[in-house]
Amino acid sequence: DIVMTQTPLSSPVTLGQPASISCRSSQSLVHSNGNTYLSWLQQRPGQPPRLLIYKISNRFSGVPDRFSGSGAGTDFTLRISRVEAEDVGVYYCMQATQFPRTFGQGTKVEI
Amino acid sequence: EVQLLESGGGLVQPGGSLRLSCTASGFIFSPSAMTWVRQAPGKGLEWVSAINGVNSDTFYADSVKGRFTISRDNSKNTLYLQMNSLRVEDTAIYYCAKTDYDLLDYWGQGTLVTVSS
Secondary structure, eight states: OOOOEEOHHHHHHHTTTTEEEEEEESOOOOOOTTBBOEEEEETTTTTTOOEEETTTTOOOOOTTTTEEEEEEEEEEEESSSHHHHHHHHHHEEEEEESSSSOOOOOEEEEO | EEEEEEOOEEEEOOOOOOOEEEEESSSSSTTOEEEEEEOOOOOEEEEEEEEEEOOOOOEOOOOTTEEEEEEEEGGEEEEEEEEEEGGGGOOOOOOOOETTEEEEEEEEOOOEEEEOO
């Protein structure tokens, strides 16, 4: 199975300031079709997860443009350009290059 | 609007069985892959199982293989998870998610399964 490792596990942030989360996979996430299936999800307190970013850097419908994703191969980053209060929650990376799909441990973003 | 509504959770003894349902609306269910993800209390997300829309191929996490069965009834727009030989460590909120190959793009609110004597 592909192991997904996120750092940091907790990230105190300041409103209006940037934040970033790293995600590293135990093997390359490049699929045989050339795509890299790395997603980022947000889980606000008491809510189900919500898709933010897919295929490394594509924002899902309705996701604010302060969220961006980057990376390649085994190293990926989620960035929030200016943190807002509604961004508090836990962020997960997830690989869908192979089964079983696997998630990172989660990074708690708190003000 | 895509809506997913899980049901069937509850309290069950170790070794018991439970069947979860996920009723879908707001999208064309039959060709859509679907996924179950669980979250133990205070813990992270764990992918459990997925089923293709076209050919109903199924996939399982090793932790549930041989005990859980994912299925779907396209005539009822409903996804199922039959859970047998339940263990204490299966205690979690179970979410269903609409799946577009790599995207878990829409999620339900979840249903809580508690395995305890």
